[in-house]
Amino acid sequence: MCGVIGIWGNGPVIRDLYQGLLAIQHRGQDSAGVITFDGRFHTKKGNGLVHDIFTPEAVQHLRGSIGVGHTRYPTIGGGGGEDAQPFQLNSPFGIIMAHNGNVANYRELRDELFQEHHRLLNSDCDLEIILNIFAESLAHERTKNLAPEHIFRAVEAVTEKVRGSYSVVAYIAEQGLVAFRDPYGIKPLVYGVRRDGLLPSYAVASETVSLNIMNFGEIKDVAAGEVLFLDKGRTLHKKRIRRACPSPCLFEWVYFARPDSFIDKVNVYKCRVNLGRSLAQEIRRRKLAIDVVVPVPDSARDAAIEIARKLNLKYSEALVKNRYIGRTFIMPAADQRKDSVRQKLNPIASEIRGKKVLVVDDSIVRGNTSKVIVEMLRECGAKKVYFASYSPPLRHPCVYGIDMQTKTEFVAQDADEAAVARKIGADKVIYQSLDALKKAVRTENPKITNFCAACFDGIYPTGDITPDLLEDIEADRKLHQDSQLELGI
Numbered sequence: 440m441c442g443v444i445g446i447w448g449n450g451p452v453i454r455d456l457y458q459g460l461l462a463i464q465h466r467g468q469d470s471a472g473v474i475t476f477d478g479r480f481h482t483k484k485g486n487g488l489v490h491d492i493f494t495p496e497a498v499q500h501l502r503g504s505i506g507v508g509h510t511r512y513p514t515i516g517g518g519g520g521e522d523a524q525p526f527q528l529n530s531p532f533g534i535i536m537a538h539n540g541n542v543a544n545y546r547e548l549r550d551e552l553f554q555e556h557h558r559l560l561n562s563d564c565d566l567e568i569i570l571n572i573f574a575e576s577l578a579h580e581r582t583k584n585l586a587p588e589h590i591f592r593a594v595e596a597v598t599e600k601v602r603g604s605y606s607v608v609a610y611i612a613e614q615g616l617v618a619f620r621d622p623y624g625i626k627p628l629v630y631g632v633r634r635d636g637l638l639p640s641y642a643v644a645s646e647t648v649s650l651n652i653m654n655f656g657e658i659k660d661v662a663a664g665e666v667l668f669l670d671k672g673r674t675l676h677k678k679r680i681r682r683a684c685p686s687p688c689l690f691e692w693v694y695f696a697r698p699d700s701f702i703d704k705v706n707v708y709k710c711r712v713n714l715g716r717s718l719a720q721e722i723r724r725r726k727l728a729i730d731v732v733v734p735v736p737d738s739a740r741d742a743a744i745e746i747a748r749k750l751n752l753k754y755s756e757a758l759v760k761n762r763y764i765g766r767t768f769i770m771p772a773a774d775q776r777k778d779s780v781r782q783k784l785n786p787i788a789s790e791i792r793g794k795k796v797l798v799v800d801d802s803i804v805r806g807n808t809s810k811v812i813v814e815m816l817r818e819c820g821a822k823k824v825y826f827a828s829y830s831p832p833l834r835h836p837c838v839y840g841i842d843m844q845t846k847t848e849f850v851a852q853d854a855d856e857a858a859v860a861r862k863i864g865a866d867k868v869i870y871q872s873l874d875a876l877k878k879a880v881r882t883e884n885p886k887i888t889n890f891c892a893a894c895f896d897g898i899y900p901t902g903d904i905t906p907d908l909l910e911d912i913e914a915d916r917k918l919h920q921d922s923q924l925e926l927g928i
Contacts, residue, residue: 440466440467440512440539440626440695440840440841441466441467441509441510441511441512441524441537441538441539441540441645441840442460442463442464442465442466442467442509442510442539442644442645442646442649443507443508443509443524443537443538443539443606443607443608443628443643443644443645444456444459444460444463444506444507444508444509444537444608444642444643444644444645444649445506445507445508445537445608445609445610445616445618445642445643445644446459446505446506446507446640446641446642446643446653447504447505447610447616447640447641447642447669447673448504448505448633448635448640448642449504449635449636449637449638449640450504451502451503451504452475452503452504452505452506453473453475453493453498453501453502453506455642455653456473456475456501456506456508457473457489457493457498458652458653459508459642459644459649459650459652459653460473460489460493460508460509460510460649461489461490461652462646462648462649462651462652462697463510463644463645463646463648463649463697464488464489464510465695465697466510466512466539466645466646466695467509467510467511467512468487468488468510468512469486469511469512470484470485470486470487470492470510470511470522470523470524471484471485471487471488471489471492471493471508471509471510471511471523472484472485472492472508472509472511472523472524472525472537473493473498473501473506473507473508473509473525474506474507474525474527474535475501475502475503475505475506476503476504476505476506476535476610476612477502477503477504477505478503480527480533480535480612481500481501481502481503482527483497483498483500483501484523484524484525485523486523489510505610505616506610507525507535507536507537507608507609507610508525508537509523509524509525509537511523511524512842522562522563522564524536524537524538524564524566525537526562526564526566526567526570528570528571528574530574530578531574531577531578531580532577532585532611532612532613532614533611533612534570534573534574534577534609534610534611534612535609535610536566536569536570536573536607536608536609536610537566537607537608537609538566538569538605538606538607538608539605539606539626539627539628539645539840540565540603540604540605540606540607540621540625540626540839540840541565541603541604541605541837541838541839541840542565542568542569542601542602542603542605543602543603543838543839543901543903543904543908543912544601544602544603544908545565545568546911546915548568548572548600548601549568552568552571552572552575556571556575558571558575565603568601569597569601569605569607570609572596572597572600572601573593573594573596573597573609574593575596576592576593576595576596576597577589577590577593577611580592580593584614585611585614585615585670587668587670587676587678590615590617590666590668590676591666591668591678591680594617594619594666594680595680595681597619598621598622598664598680598681601621602901602903602904602908603621603838603839603840603901604621604623604625604626604688604839604840604891604901605619605620605621605626606618606619606620606621606626606627606628606645606661607619607620608628608643613671614670614671615668615669615670615671616641616643616667616668616669617666617667617668617669618630618643618661618666618667619661619665619666619667619680620661620662620663620664620665621663621664622663622664622680622681622682622683623663623664623683623684623685623686623891623900623901624662624663624664624685624686624687624703625686625687625688625839625840625891625900625901626645626688626839626840627645627646627660627687627691627696627702627703628643628644628645628660628661629643629644629645629646629647629650629658629659629660629661629701630642630643630644630650630658630659630661630667631644631647631650631655631656631657631658631659632655632656632657633653633654633655633656638673639673640655641669641673641675642655643661643667646696646697646700646702647700647701648697648699648700651699658701660703660704662679662685663682663683663685663686664679664680664681664682664683665677665678665679665680666678666679666680683901684888684889684900685703685887685888685889686889686890686891686900687702687703687887687890687891688839688840688841688890688891689830689876689877689880689890689891689892689895690802690830690837690841690894691707692705692707692710692711692879692880693714693738693801693802693829693830693876694738694801694802694830695841698711698738698741703884703887704883704884704886705880705883705884705887706883708741709883710879710880710882710883711738711741711742711829711879712741712742712744712745713878713879713880713882713883714742714829714830714871714875714876714879715741715742715743715744715745715746715749715799715829716745716746716749717871717872717875717878717879718742718746718799718827718829718869718871718875719745719746719749719750720749721869721871721872721875722746722750722797722827722869723749723750725867725869727795727797727825727867728795728823729750729752729795729796729797729825730752730753730794730795730796730822731752731753731754731755731757731790731791731794731795731796731797732746732747732750732752732753732754732755732797732799733755733756733757733758733790733791733796733797733798733799733816734756734758734798734799734800735758735784735798735799735800735801735808735812736756736758736759736760736784737760738801739799739800739801739829740756742799742801742829743799746797746799746827752797755787755790756787757786757787757790757791757796758784758785758786758787758812759784759785759786759787760783760784761782761783761784761785780807780808780811780812781811781815784812784815785815786815786816786819788819788820791816791819791820791821792819792820792821793820793821793822794821794822795821795822795823795825796816796821796822796823796824796825797825797827798812798813798816798824798825798826798827798865799827799828799829800812800826800827800828800829801828801829801830802828802829802830802833803826803828803832803833803850803851803859803863803868804833804843804848804849804850805843805848805849805850806850806859806862806863809826809850809863809865810862810863810864812826813826813863813864813865814864817864823866824864824865824866825865825866825867825868825869826860826863826865826867826868826869827868827869827870828868828869828870828871829871829876830870830871830876830895831870831871831872831873831876831895832849832851832854832856832859832870832895833849833851833894833895834846834849834851834852834894834895834897835849835893835894835895835896835897836848836894836909836912836913837893837894838893838899838904838908838909838912839891839893841894843894845913846913850862850863856868856869856870873892873895873896876892876895877890877892
């Protein structure tokens with residue numbers, strides 16, 4: 440997962456880009472970047488958090504009323520400076536681009552671009568695949584002024600070749616701003632308008648909260664398979680390039696998105712409350728004796744409050760979060776995640792000692808975080824520790840942009856609830872059902888008929904993820920993990 444922003448405003452955009460990127464920092468904390476345009480491109484990228492990279496001194500040269508920004512969480516690539524987005528090509532016209540997603544057939548397309556089109560990729564970031572296919576198509580148009588149909592054909596070229604997921608924002612120098620979403624709409628993308636001049640300002644972002652904070656209104660989703668082209672006269676053109684069954688990623692509502700965001704017209708907060716309500720029914724059915732409900736902050740709080748309310752149990756914020764430690768799930772190495780749990784969370788012993796504790800978390804992925812939390816609660820004298828996940832067990836690799844690309848990463852791989860409980864040291868583990876998760880989302884938007892639930896059920900909605908491709912992705916992932924270990928990362 441990553442976060443993207445593109446803005447065409449009526450004055451300098453760096454302040455808006457900075458505020459917008461801060462609002463979606465949770466989508467990636469490995470690196471961030473901004474490129475602005477005022478007749479030429481101005482770039483600032485770096486590893487780390489937004490507020491560390493974009494200091495007052497560092498942004499002075501980021502001039503222009505047009506810009507693209509990105510926060511990165513690596514799935515392909517090592518997360519080095521070469522992989523920080525946005526990316527830039529000087530031909531045709533000059534293009535800057537950023538994306539959220541994952542190109543599943545990266546290796547195949549990388550080789551094709553070099554052998555057939557003599558395009559050498561200079562990073563391990565899969566955005567370069569999309570950018571070069573897009574640019575190659577535009578180069579064949581042989582025109583000085585791009586019309587909407589030229590943009591639509593270039594995006595169609597991307598959809599014909601790229602497997603996986605992608606929500607993209609780009610700017611073509613002196614031609615216009617472009618945004619598009621893959622035909623299945625797996626990753627979110629929204630746009631909005633701010634009427635602050637003779638011509639309106641436009642912004643595109645991964646989450647509605649980013650547009651809210653930048654004071655953009657009239658917010659709409661970029662539909663699955665849809666392209667937006669804001670031409671140089673700032674007229675907005677739209678087209679559905681390719682129609683498929685929209686299948687938004689369920690993990691957005693489970694973990695990634697902020698609770699104050701709307702993903703495909705579903706408020707994340709309300710969805711998580713719904714998940715707490717349905718999980719409470721399952722916990723009641725188990726007839727567990729529970730003294731206190733404790734959330735793993737922050738994503739599990741909304742569901743945990745609803746569980747406590749429905750079961751008439753005490754609710755306690757007994758795990759205190761250090762807000763200066765990032766999200767452990769999206770940290771690039773396993774050792775970093777393990778070490779960060781105790782730095783990030785500290786229990787209030789008086790709320791735990793001698794009690795039967797129900798811990799509520801959004802998910803159990805690798806089990807490292809869950810195991811450390813259970814250990815901490817037992818050290819505080821918990822009598823029993825029950826661990827509830829408001830998402831179903833994760834068992835299958837994600838090829839669409841979540842950093843869980845090998846089967847062996849999942850604690851629930853070939854394990855039932857009892858086996859997972861033993862692995863993390865809990866007395867019991869309670870999972871949400873997949874049907875309940877889907878219902879929690881559909882309750883807020885009944886028009887969503889399908890989801891990407893591949894990490895839960897192993898069904899890949901794009902229909903082009905073969906066993907051989909999964910093996911290639913897993914091999915690449917293991918090679919990357921081994922190289923990190925060798926470098927001591």
